[in-house]
Amino acid sequence: MNFYEKLADIFEEDVTDETILKDLDSYDSLSILSIIAMCDKDYHITVTASEIRALDTVGDLKAFIESRK
């Protein structure tokens, strides 16, 4: 599964780089924890909830993960 498919699984809707995270229906503490778990398990990086909350779009999230790898 690629990055976008994983996010689509977490949020139960399709996403693109332009998707604004906070506009997603199921953007909440649970989906943020899911992203943290994804970062840990699939990308082997440690991120915090406040770092994720500070991000605007899916593209920002992708760039953030890349920058931590």
Add this chain to the structure above:
Amino acid sequence: MEKLYTLVTGAVSEIGQNVCKKIAANSPLILQGRDFDKLSRFKESLPESKDHLVWQYDFINADNLCFDTASFIESNNIHIKNVVHIAGIAEFFPAHLLNRQNIKTSFDVNFYSILDILSVLAKKKYKSFLNSIVLISSVSVHSASGKGMAAYTSSKAAMEIYAKSIAAEIAPARINSIALGGIKVNKNDGISKSLDSNISSYPLGIGMPDNAADMVSFLLSDNSSWITGQTFIVDGGYSVCKK
């Protein structure tokens, strides 16, 4: 006479190391874990280090665990009197992504591992050597659990009820569970950091690995000789504190 060993699963986890240090002088240990080098180094650091054995084994997809447990006992010509099951994995899945496939790792490590091992030790041939079995569970089975923790809590719950249910069958050996609250370990992933915000819910403060080891040591000792089939909540008061 053959030596009687205490098997410790997850021996090089932080809680595992504390438990081993506390009980190493009382009984030779079998140190189970996945990382051979780490296990070997840890073995050397223990009192009576020559007496202990290393069992490098991965419980994930361990379809031959029953056979391998028996082989380990036979090939080392030993017997097992105590088991401390510390190996555990906490995988995070929201309900809509948790299914039969991805819950398997949690059940493999947390529950099926001890199930297989005890199926061997409960056989006539080994049962008479058994004394005390201690399983590490979690307070999140008994009070509020965080979102996304269902894989972890359901596997631990299965383990606790299993222990209670076999207590009569394995007597006079004893089996008990310890439902631990948050223990301060060095693991520093994002999820652990999010959980740190819970510290104020612990009237006695966050737990130290020693708090777990003290209870394990009590349940292995003769001081608990009339206790079996129970779960003990050791959580610094977390479960009785209003969040």
